[in-house]
Amino acid sequence: MRTLRVVGAMVLLLFFVGPAWATGLTATHVEGFIHAMTELKPMFDSYADEIGDDGDASSTVQIMRDWTAGMRTHQDFVSVLRKNGFDLPTWEAVVPDVVQAYMAIQFGKDGLDAIAQMQESLQSIENNPDLPEEQKAEIQAQMRATIAEFETIVRTSPENQDVVRPFVPRLNAIFEWQD
DSSP states (O other): OHHHHHHHHHHHHHHHHOSOOOOOOOHHHHHHHHHHHHHHHHHHHHHHHHHTOOOOHHHHHHHHHHHHHHHTTOHHHHHHHHHTTOOHHHHHHHHHHHHHHHHHHHHSTTTTOHHHHHHHHHHHHHTOTTSOHHHHHHHHHHHHHHHHHHHHHHTSOHHHHHHHGGGHHHHHHHTTOOO
8 A cells, every 4th residue: 555655646746746847956956855755755654544545546646635735834844845955946846857767767668668568568458359349449548648658757857867866776765666
């Protein structure tokens, strides 16, 4: 359940802060992100447990949205950001750069190569004689949309990926990544 929460949180972080301006991502930004997230993650986990998050992706995303929206003005949240070298606008710019670079590394060709895996799944769905055509079309449309989203993620700045790459083991711990 926690892994689903964290992956949902990563994706939501990207959507919550939106397409921010380029930060000129630095190792200092990534280090600050790691320290801030180390402090913020237990706050979110506690909130999710209080709310009764069942680990379902849709409910986790909604809970993350509610928590994040409420935390923007919460003094503990703002204090964690400040302590780690961020104001809210800088945080909102750094988060998508770090998360997107991390996801590009983990899901790209040097990682899981998620796009190739999804394309193989798409082909197996196409070749499955047991699936009704209407169901095939629906599943294929969803898979193509997901592939398009992942293509955007893995095309993130190579410079940002280079900055983030040395921090991947520490980010794995934060995002509870399991190989």
